[in-house]
Amino acid sequence: MTVLxxxxxxxxxPVAISEEALFTFPSGFVGYPDWQRFALIxxxxxxxxxxxxxxxxxxVSFLVTDPRILWPDYLPxxxxxxxxxxEASSPDVVQLLCTLNVQQDGSMTANLLGPIALSTTSxxxxxxxxxxxxxxxxxxxxxxxxxxxxxxxAR
Amino acid sequence: xxxxTRKSGQKLALGEDIVxxxxxxSGDRVKLGxxxxxxxxxxxxxxxxxxxxxxxxxxxxxxxxxxxxxxxxAEAPP
Numbered sequence: 001m002t003v004l005x006x007x008x009x010x011x012x013x014p015v016a017i018s019e020e021a022l023f024t025f026p027s028g029f030v031g032y033p034d035w036q037r038f039a040l041i042x043x044x045x046x047x048x049x050x051x052x053x054x055x056x057x058x059x060v061s062f063l064v065t066d067p068r069i070l071w072p073d074y075l076p077x078x079x080x081x082x083x084x085x086x087e088a089s090s091p092d093v094v095q096l097l098c099t100l101n102v103q104q105d106g107s108m109t110a111n112l113l114g115p116i117a118l119s120t121t122s123x124x125x126x127x128x129x130x131x132x133x134x135x136x137x138x139x140x141x142x143x144x145x146x147x148x149x150x151x152x153x154a155r
Numbered sequence: 156x157x158x159x160t161r162k163s164g165q166k167l168a169l170g171e172d173i174v175x176x177x178x179x180x181s182g183d184r185v186k187l188g189x190x191x192x193x194x195x196x197x198x199x200x201x202x203x204x205x206x207x208x209x210x211x212x213x214x215x216x217x218x219x220x221x222x223x224x225x226x227x228x229a230e231a232p233p
Contacts, residue, residue, distance in 0.1 A: 031207025137209035
């Protein structure tokens with residue numbers, strides 16, 4: 001266990017996280033190549049999210065979730081190039097996440113066009129870009145799950 | 156902008172280690188093959204713009220730590 005100081009604007013939070021929760025994105029995110037070092041911090045019990053918090057910029061953080069909880073059929077192909085880039089020996093050691101966006105009215109959308117692939121062995125990660133897909137950067141949550149996700153944030 | 160004409164099957168080298176091949180031309184569609192180092196991300200500009208905007212909106216909206224842990228500021232989450 002290591003204790004990181006996560007700076008929120010105007011505040012500093014000591015957050016205990018294990019080394020296994022630290023990930024490096026060697027190429028950053030699409031449009032933001034400098035967003036490279038992150039910690040995956042589980043939300044308090046009962047929340048269906050995880051927070052992907054930048055270790056370099058306190059104001060950069062994502063709400064993420066496992067897209068297969070919401071869309072069991074969502075199976076983006078992970079190419080050999082991606083596996084090599086994040087030094088993953090096989091797709092079995094890759095954890096897939098998608099970022100969530102909270103809209104003005106409290107509803108949520110998921111970015112399924114650019115999911116995140118993390119290697120649990122090398123702890124390297126990257127943002128995938130899907131080609132020839134119907135998925136968008138603002139995919140509506142399934143109607144059956146919308147209320148639960150929304151209520152989780154309003155608590 | 157540099158403008159070149161290439162035929163199907165012909166290639167174009169960009170710098171030392173990127174090669175673009177015109178694989179097929181059919182009507183107004185061109186099929187391209189791209190050989191580039193793994194560190195080079197090849198994107199359609201429209202997808203790159205969408206993703207860049209989505210990333211900015213998702214990351215910068217608010218502090219998600221504060222949002223989830225509410226007012227319990229100095230307390231470390233479990």
